[in-house]
Amino acid sequence: MASLKVKELLCLLYSGLLFISGVLLIGFSVVLSYKVFYHFKFIPTSSIGPFIVYFLLGFIHLFLTWLGVKGPTREHDIHIILFMVITLALLIAECAVGVWSIILWDEVDVESLHLMTDSFNELLNNDFNKKHWFTLESELKCCGFNGPEGYRKKGSVPFSCCDTDLENNATCKTYTNGCQKPLASYAKVLLIDATIMGFSCCVFQALGIFAFYVFLRALKVERAARVQRRLAMQRRISQENGSANPTPSSPPPVTPPTSA
Numbered sequence: 001m002a003s004l005k006v007k008e009l010l011c012l013l014y015s016g017l018l019f020i021s022g023v024l025l026i027g028f029s030v031v032l033s034y035k036v037f038y039h040f041k042f043i044p045t046s047s048i049g050p051f052i053v054y055f056l057l058g059f060i061h062l063f064l065t066w067l068g069v070k071g072p073t074r075e076h077d078i079h080i081i082l083f084m085v086i087t088l089a090l091l092i093a094e095c096a097v098g099v100w101s102i103i104l105w106d107e108v109d110v111e112s113l114h115l116m117t118d119s120f121n122e123l124l125n126n127d128f129n130k131k132h133w134f135t136l137e138s139e140l141k142c143c144g145f146n147g148p149e150g151y152r153k154k155g156s157v158p159f160s161c162c163d164t165d166l167e168n169n170a171t172c173k174t175y176t177n178g179c180q181k182p183l184a185s186y187a188k189v190l191l192i193d194a195t196i197m198g199f200s201c202c203v204f205q206a207l208g209i210f211a212f213y214v215f216l217r218a219l220k221v222e223r224a225a226r227v228q229r230r231l232a233m234q235r236r237i238s239q240e241n242g243s244a245n246p247t248p249s250s251p252p253p254v255t256p257p258t259s260a
Helices: 002-038 045-074 077-126 131-140 147-153 180-244
Strands: none
Touching: 002 045, 002 147, 045 077, 045 180, 077 131, 077 147, 077 180, 131 180
């Protein structure tokens, strides 16, 4: 019984951590999605997919917390088994999203290159996307597509290409590197975070399945022991009642009188 209680406490501890993981998964997915949308003009829209899936899976983590608490505390087999089945499905889904993030990581630099090329040409020819390039250059500390020489057609570089950390703001020290490589690194870091999230969740879900499986086995052993104790108690009570109330001996047979 003591061993079963320890396993129950471990299951409850895991359920608490599962709730925290759900909150963190939702929070991180929102933050990383915002970082993708912040430069959505240059990052392919497919890159947002893993974070949307993580956001939805975070709510499943929260739902599983209820099953993880109710099953062990009330010793309901159906809730414990349902918990393990859903957790296994989560494990597969989160591993799949991790693999998906790796595939996107391998493709994001090529796709972002096409998006940046088209956008920069529109900027030079029609003055489109000024706001997006200003934000990109200011944050990533870069200038143009391949460097400040890309603005030669316009005759001057924008203020976003200037290093504003200089003590003398009257002069402009132009960033020498273009934005192509910094943006590719920016997008790849986001997808690496998505990959780490996916595989970390897989390991966490595997621990949960193992903990609840061990508890379920211990619960079945404990139930069998309870049945044996109950039967032993019933036999002992039956024996005690039998010795306290002995069965009276039958009277000797009466011989009928013979006629004279």
